[in-house]
Amino acid sequence: MNHLIIGAGPAGVIAAETLRRLDPEASITLIGDEPEPPYSRMALPYYLVRKIPEHGTYLRKTANHFDRSRIQLKLGRVAALQPEQHTISLDSGERLDYDRLLIATGSHPFSPPIPGMDLPGIVPCWTLANARDIAGRAQPGAKVVLMGAGFIGCIILEALARSGADLTVVEMEDRMVPRMMNEKAGNLIKQWCLNRGVAVHTSTRIEAIEQGGRHPLRVLLDSGSTLEADLIVSATGVRSNIGFFDGSGIDIDQGILIDRNMQTNCTDVYAAGDVAQGLDFSTGNYSVQAIQPTAAEHGQIAARNMAGHTKALHRGSINMNVLDTLGLISSSFGLWMGVDGGEAAEQYNPERFQYLNLQFEEDRLMGATSLGLTQHVGVLRGLIQSKIGLGKWKSKLMQDPNRVMEAYLANTQAIGFNAEVLKSPSR
Amino acid sequence: MLKALQIEPEKCTGCLQCEMACSYENEGVFNPAKSRIKVFTFHDEGRFSPYTCTQCAEAWCLHACPVEAIVLNDLTGSKEVISDVCVGCKVCTIACPFGTVNYNHDTGTVIKCDLCGGDPACAKACPTDAITYVDADHTGLQRMRAHAALALPQ
Ligand SMILES: Cc1cc2nc3c(=O)[nH]c(=O)nc-3n(C[C@H](O)[C@H](O)[C@H](O)COP(=O)(O)OP(=O)(O)OC[C@H]3O[C@@H](n4cnc5c(N)ncnc54)[C@H](O)[C@@H]3O)c2cc1C
Numbered sequence: 013m014n015h016l017i018i019g020a021g022p023a024g025v026i027a028a029e030t031l032r033r034l035d036p037e038a039s040i041t042l043i044g045d046e047p048e049p050p051y052s053r054m055a056l057p058y059y060l061v062r063k064i065p066e067h068g069t070y071l072r073k074t075a076n077h078f079d080r081s082r083i084q085l086k087l088g089r090v091a092a093l094q095p096e097q098h099t100i101s102l103d104s105g106e107r108l109d110y111d112r113l114l115i116a117t118g119s120h121p122f123s124p125p126i127p128g129m130d131l132p133g134i135v136p137c138w139t140l141a142n143a144r145d146i147a148g149r150a151q152p153g154a155k156v157v158l159m160g161a162g163f164i165g166c167i168i169l170e171a172l173a174r175s176g177a178d179l180t181v182v183e184m185e186d187r188m189v190p191r192m193m194n195e196k197a198g199n200l201i202k203q204w205c206l207n208r209g210v211a212v213h214t215s216t217r218i219e220a221i222e223q224g225g226r227h228p229l230r231v232l233l234d235s236g237s238t239l240e241a242d243l244i245v246s247a248t249g250v251r252s253n254i255g256f257f258d259g260s261g262i263d264i265d266q267g268i269l270i271d272r273n274m275q276t277n278c279t280d281v282y283a284a285g286d287v288a289q290g291l292d293f294s295t296g297n298y299s300v301q302a303i304q305p306t307a308a309e310h311g312q313i314a315a316r317n318m319a320g321h322t323k324a325l326h327r328g329s330i331n332m333n334v335l336d337t338l339g340l341i342s343s344s345f346g347l348w349m350g351v352d353g354g355e356a357a358e359q360y361n362p363e364r365f366q367y368l369n370l371q372f373e374e375d376r377l378m379g380a381t382s383l384g385l386t387q388h389v390g391v392l393r394g395l396i397q398s399k400i401g402l403g404k405w406k407s408k409l410m411q412d413p414n415r416v417m418e419a420y421l422a423n424t425q426a427i428g429f430n431a432e433v434l435k436s437p438s439r
Numbered sequence: 440m441l442k443a444l445q446i447e448p449e450k451c452t453g454c455l456q457c458e459m460a461c462s463y464e465n466e467g468v469f470n471p472a473k474s475r476i477k478v479f480t481f482h483d484e485g486r487f488s489p490y491t492c493t494q495c496a497e498a499w500c501l502h503a504c505p506v507e508a509i510v511l512n513d514l515t516g517s518k519e520v521i522s523d524v525c526v527g528c529k530v531c532t533i534a535c536p537f538g539t540v541n542y543n544h545d546t547g548t549v550i551k552c553d554l555c556g557g558d559p560a561c562a563k564a565c566p567t568d569a570i571t572y573v574d575a576d577h578t579g580l581q582r583m584r585a586h587a588a589l590a591l592p593q
Contacts, residue, residue: 022505052505058526063547064506073507073524305503305534312502334529341542343533386532386542388477394536417538421479421488425448 013038015318016100016108018090019116019253020044022052022304023285025071026311027114027318028083034319040082041108045089048140050078054304056143060150060171069140090117093260095278112280112318115268116311117253119286119302124159124248128221133229134244137168146245152176154242157231159218161188165247166201166337172245173210173338180211180239182218182231192333192344196360197367197381204340204365250302252287265289267300272326274314282318284310293328293397294346294378301331330397334389340365341386346396347371347379354378357413368413375406391420400424441516441575444552444559446489450569453478453487460564464555473543475552476561476570489570491561492539492552494518500551503534512553516575519553522546 015031017024020042028042044050048066055069072078078085091103099109121136123129133149135142150156154177158169161183172179183190187198188205202212217234224230227240252267263269263277267289274282274290284290285307289298306329316324334343350356350371357370367383377395395402395416402409405419458474466473476491494517501509501518508524509531511517520540525548531540532549540551552559554572562572 026502054505054528054530055526058528064526068506068524068526071505071507304505304530305499308502332533334533336527336529339544341529345533386529386544388538388541389532390535390540391538393533394538397536418479418481420538421490422481425488425490 013320014109014111015040015114016110016112017042017114017116018100019118019285019287020046020050020085021116021118021285021307022071023118023288023307023311023314024114024116025050026308027116027284027315028078029081030312030315031319032081032083034316034321038319039084041084041086042078043086043088043090043102043108045087046139046141047087050085051140052304053138056137056140057167057171059140059143060137060147060168061174062147066140091256093257093262093281095260095262095281098280110280112320113282114314114318115276115281115283115287116285116307116314117287119250119252119300121246122249122251123246126218126220129246131221131223131229133242134221134246136246137164146172146243147175149243150175150177150245153178155227155240156180157182157229157239157241157244158247159244160184160247160249161202161212161214162247162249163189163192163333163335164250166335168245168247169205169210170336170338173205173208177243180241181205181213182216182233182239183212183214184217186215188212188214188337189335189342192335192348193342193381194349194369196362197342197344197369197383200362200365200367200383201337201340201342203362205338208338210338250286252289252300252302254287265298269298273317273323274310274326275317282314284314291326291328293330296328301329303331303333305329305332330393332393340383342381342383343385343389343392344381345379345392348381349379351378355410357410359413368416370409370413370416372402372406372409375402376400377402388417391417394424395420398424442554442557442572443494443516443575443577444491444554444562445571445573445577446491447569447571448486448488450567451478451487451489452567452569453480454566456564456566457489457561457570460560461552464560465550473550475539475541475550489561489565490539492518492535493537494552494554495537499534499536500531500540503530505530509551512556515554515557517552517554520549520551522548525549 050071051069088102092101101107121138156177158181188201220232229241231239268283286302313324332345351373354373359368369381371379380392458471461474462470479488527547562570
């Protein structure tokens with residue numbers, strides 16, 4: 013079997029490794045268009061603050077890892093796909109054939125249609141090359157404007173602030189991380205940043221960027237005021253890398269449409285990760301989540317189906333994020349915004365920057381938001397994903413959502429089971 | 440034969456010796472807040488529940504890690520955090536559906552149970568055998584894990 017994987021990010025690498033485990037004989041080729049060994053975009057902020065060297069961002073740390081797994085890495089950019097012929101072509105003109113193809117090309121930063129966006133000194137923080145560029149320019153005291161305080165924006169914010177730059181954040185929505193945090197939580201994060209000397213403008217649009225005087229760039233805001241900048245980092249959302257499929261016949265919406273086997277409408281063609289529009293566990297709809305855990309899940313399931321021994325069915329990924337904004341840790345899971353006809357339990361302690369919000373449908377947890385919680389936070393995912401009926405614990409949580417760990421244990425720990433074992437003759 | 444921690448909450452008296460032993464063994468201090476095993480108290484019912492990683496086969500934490508900082512120890516079967524490699528992104532803390540990987544503010548990395556390399560201090564410290572280190576195919580342990588995993592996919 014000849015497996016071809018396009019894209020050497022987490023989804024592609026995990027798929028390649030899973031394929032190797034399941035099929036020791038197969039030929040596996042991983043094509044990527046970035047010059048570095050496969051690395052993790054998520055690790056870039058830690059490279060920016062020099063917590064890790066470049067090597068620390070690599071997905072696999074052992075030398076020869078891919079050679080030893082007999083996964084062939086190939087540098088190249090895929091330009092087109094011919095599903096009828098089971099071939100792909102690279103922009104060099106080279107053609108490669110496959111028995112099974114995985115598309116794991118990820119996503120790219122979206123560049124908003126703002127006049128001046130093409131000026132030098134405006135960069136996204138998406139690739140290692142971008143990160144090197146930013147690290148060089150975000151010197152202590154440099155004036156840096158961060159466009160967008162979404163999830164990725166807030167992660168970069170941490171790194172930029174720590175680099176000692178004079179940082180200003182501009183976000184067009186009314187709060188920070190609007191797609192992950194409700195009003196109370198998003199505004200607490202904003203207040204936290206303001207308290208630490210980071211200027212944050214919410215409900216503010218950048219109208220244009222032009223060449224500046226004393227500093228190379230000038231940002232014009234819809235409020236009428238202007239900001240001088242040495243560097244502008246843009247983080248205004250991402251879009252799936254689907255450009256090169258035009259005319260191939262593959263079904264595309266926001267991303268590549270896949271079924272629960274990670275298969276596209278084209279025979280023997282699968283998709284995974286940021287490029288794929290896969291099943292969302294909570295909504296039952298198909299959407300692009302663009303997060304690391306989903307890329308990892310997709311990659312594994314796609315590979316199991318490509319290997320062909322068994323059918324692996326995706327049960328849907330939970331949309332979830334964790335964020336560290338200058339030391340304030342926040343997380344959100346699933347339907348954090350709530351469900352129609354559902355109920356919410358909330359604990360709001362703005363003085364201490366603590367917040368916990370649980371969203372229920374009947375006695376099941378559907379979504380959650382937390383601020384300042386670092387211990388056992390994963391059970392929020394566990395409760396959502398296992399769809400445990402909380403029974404009497406639902407009302408206890410409505411009174412005090414902080415008892416979530418007790419509720420989890422009371423409903424999952426096998427007191428009865430083990431008690432049985434104690435009595436059983438085998439002991 | 441791989442071994443694993445078997446926890447029998449009904450035997451736990453809430454003495455917290457396990458938390459003390461764990462934090463001392465792994466962090467060099469007697470501080471339950473830094474323990475990788477945690478005893479939860481059900482005040483209403485007066486019962487206790489020690490809780491830590493089951494070293495589950497799915498290894499959600501390991502697969503979610505973006506920098507290969509969580510690895511399988513072939514000898515013990517535990518999933519271990521390599522602190523030097525961990526960047527502190529915390530994705531494993533939300534990926535683990537059992538909530539047994541936690542972020543440590545002091546070090547900027549995550550911590551989880553690693554079975555103390557095959558000689559878990561908590562089991563040795565437990566005076567009532569509520570925590571024992573047993574063969575991994577022990578029936579009680581299998582059922583404990585099956586129950587904990589519930590309806591989780593994969
Ligand atoms: C700064 C930053 C911080 C992040 N933080 C988090 C976080 O905290 N938590 C989280 O869950 N997620 C985070 N993410 C998102 C996460 O990194 C992505 O969800 C993840 O990388 C998706 O993996 P992937 O394999 O689908 O795509 P990618 O990692 O994007 O890999 C795709 C690869 O395919 C290559 N490629 C694209 N087109 C072609 C082509 N035509 N031919 C050949 N190769 C091609 C790309 O260049 C790339 O190397 C962050 C992202 C960034 C940028």
